[in-house]
Amino acid sequence: MSLISIISGSASDEQIVERTIRVLDEAGIDYDYQILSAHRNPDELDEYVKNSDSLVFICIAGLSAALPGVVASKTDKPVIGVPVSGTLGGIDALLSIVQMPRGVPVGCVGIDNGANAAHLAVKILAVAGKL
Amino acid sequence: MSLISIISGSASDEQIVERTIRVLDEAGIDYDYQILSAHRNPDELDEYVKNSDSLVFICIAGLSAALPGVVASKTDKPVIGVPVSGTLGGIDALLSIVQMPRGVPVGCVGIDNGANAAHLAVKILAVAGKL
Amino acid sequence: MSLISIISGSASDEQIVERTIRVLDEAGIDYDYQILSAHRNPDELDEYVKNSDSLVFICIAGLSAALPGVVASKTDKPVIGVPVSGTLGGIDALLSIVQMPRGVPVGCVGIDNGANAAHLAVKILAVAGKL
Amino acid sequence: MSLISIISGSASDEQIVERTIRVLDEAGIDYDYQILSAHRNPDELDEYVKNSDSLVFICIAGLSAALPGVVASKTDKPVIGVPVSGTLGGIDALLSIVQMPRGVPVGCVGIDNGANAAHLAVKILAVAGKL
């Protein structure tokens, strides 16, 4: 059983995913990694989130980054979003991730900052006594 | 059977919805209107979209406006998005709606411009010979 | 007779045009492609749009991207706009395309996302029973 | 015969138009004022510009402010654009007006600054020996 699920919206987010994984590896934390787009794989994503035992979800996405919000709408677990930069420097993904409606929270970290998503997840697992 | 489905993400988008409805009413076009949030009602939304016979979907949403993109991922019909303005003047909703990944298109109209969503839907129905 | 007209404002938009064409080719849809600037060829553009039998217009333009709006003002057919990125990352073209006045709608897709313009056009043609 | 043509894209730009007119009145300069949208009245606009004897065109528009650029594409006379503020504070109209392609210049003044359009026109008329 993984403590953390990392989901990226596209294979092109790989470099940001690696930054996340490196921090988790250093902390010796088990994770599961999936490439599932909120837009291209809505049903697989739904099934994955609902069947996952992970305590924290890290969602990495660019452009109209709906992934973290969609995951947050399907789980009671905390969701961390990582905006990925593109033509607009990542401001599109940042706003898409952070400006969630009341009741469906996502904790957003900095643009391309996969490492901080992992660090935040580690802090949450520590509070949960899982480290 | 309605030709057009209007979905708004929140009851607070009412004023923009009315601008859409007014244009459709003037054109004598049947529509169905639902308030369904991509984040708060994902399952109802999923069911509604998959069971709808509408030829065009108009999705009205503010903030991290995932609604149009989520609908576009669940239907083969054209989806039109209307960004609703808030603290940032609507630029957050605009980018969330328009910056979709390849393969899941949304046609975005101007901020708060519910009327133009209706006008664009009318043009599409005309091409389909449904007017 | 082509079902779709692709118009780009400048020969330098070629790369984005190709992304559009690739999707249409894969779908086996006939298109006509023209380079016509709203600013440099207003009369040819006017004549082309008014004489075209296309059911959907895809207009690709950067900077002060007036092309989609000008075409929308001259046809009853749906118009899809594709903003092309430049010094400002495409935010200039995006706002120029999407912020149309009421009554003259353009459905805007993402920056440089010629593929999604084609995908949206295909959805419209499907509704029209032309696929 | 008027020396200056003022064209606004919409009756709602009235307040900005008045600022322009006040400066011209104070300078004792004859002008002609029209409300003609580049998007809603393309043919009337075309006819007006081509038949006008004005030496300078002042075009006032908000949102996707195509008006100044469209006028500039139809006349050899200098065109001055005035962006009108809206939901986004006028940055949409500003970028739409100023980011013209090479060969079709518009001289843009500040957001809502109808007065400066008149002052710039007066400077041009002075150079032309028409004051």
Next chain:
Amino acid sequence: MSLISIISGSASDEQIVERTIRVLDEAGIDYDYQILSAHRNPDELDEYVKNSDSLVFICIAGLSAALPGVVASKTDKPVIGVPVSGTLGGIDALLSIVQMPRGVPVGCVGIDNGANAAHLAVKILAVAGKL
């Protein structure tokens, strides 16, 4: 002992704080609330954070919103930041909160969205088995 510490940078953030408190009250969660500016009360803030037993910190701040980041640098507990809107619509506080350097994570929620900070904190406490 409180499970959550709410810190706002200024008494003027009161309205946003109330939205946070309302959610925690509804969930029946104990919290401690302090007004402590990272810039005006650095030593009190330092002492408060280091002596607190809270499991989650919610930091609410506008302008150059250093508060969440400074708190994150002084605790191993997860920190949630809430940007407060001002002249620039809150984009200044949003960027100040979210763009943290690697290793010092803050989970940022939407502008003025004190409710979502509380909702995210509740999710973290649930994972920790504290509800």
Next chain:
Amino acid sequence: MSLISIISGSASDEQIVERTIRVLDEAGIDYDYQILSAHRNPDELDEYVKNSDSLVFICIAGLSAALPGVVASKTDKPVIGVPVSGTLGGIDALLSIVQMPRGVPVGCVGIDNGANAAHLAVKILAVAGKL
């Protein structure tokens, strides 16, 4: 005697200056070119502008591009500003040039668009009967 003065704020604006000169050369128009910063050479700039017989001033500057406005404050002749792009894509120079106070107009062209400054100047000279 030159009809047009081109002033750039820095030698690093050279590439943009060349685009301006090329258009003027093609039109066979005499110009004078100076590198004079509003900030580093205020007195030489003052003297140059006041002693110049040019009918139009083209001012090319980046960053906090005060040059066009300062020249406009010292001459009755029309001034055209060209914003030069840098770290922020030229939005800093654009706003610095275009947002002039009432009474001191600058006609701003697109970012890095030295060519359009020349084209606009040519239109003004044509109105003045100097071509």
Next chain:
Amino acid sequence: MSLISIISGSASDEQIVERTIRVLDEAGIDYDYQILSAHRNPDELDEYVKNSDSLVFICIAGLSAALPGVVASKTDKPVIGVPVSGTLGGIDALLSIVQMPRGVPVGCVGIDNGANAAHLAVKILAVAGKL
């Protein structure tokens, strides 16, 4: 003899000026206040700055806020700039003030933050042993 010169570009900046003055009054520091626009009163401004004995200049301006930079180009004393908000929330004035070319520094404080300009000036006077 005043230790500090406050210059605002327009009488409409009065409210921001008052915030500056209040801080200086509380600190018991002598100041001189002038309304002098870099664009509308360049010669008076030049004369005032060159004849002033002030140790610090505080320049308050909106829009294309050239005032602080122009003053900085005419004095060896430190210059503090205060951007004043308008249609664009003050981002135009902020960029105009802060993005100065190398060699002509302005220390910019927050938008509409006249108080902080005074506080920074007080810190400079303290270093100079003038309090």
Next chain:
Amino acid sequence: MSLISIISGSASDEQIVERTIRVLDEAGIDYDYQILSAHRNPDELDEYVKNSDSLVFICIAGLSAALPGVVASKTDKPVIGVPVSGTLGGIDALLSIVQMPRGVPVGCVGIDNGANAAHLAVKILAVAGKL
């Protein structure tokens, strides 16, 4: 004893630091340079600032650039901030540095403009009679 302290938030800001040092070296001014992050080394930073005899602090930082503000909260000496550009062109660091709350001033210079920080510091030292 150094007259000026230069603090950068990260070793990666080196290039901007060098621009600062070059100007100070040319002016023959003694400085002390430290790499101390407001977020990663809060205690060392606190100790350094409180024990320093420097008359001016120059703080260089990118992203959520809390460094200048944190230093300003711990010293009576003037603090100059230099925003460092990144994915968003430096607008994040600029807003983080300049938008300080009342009472804790930072004088911000242009993005990546380490040279101007030094020039401003030199002006302050000159006023203090330390050159």
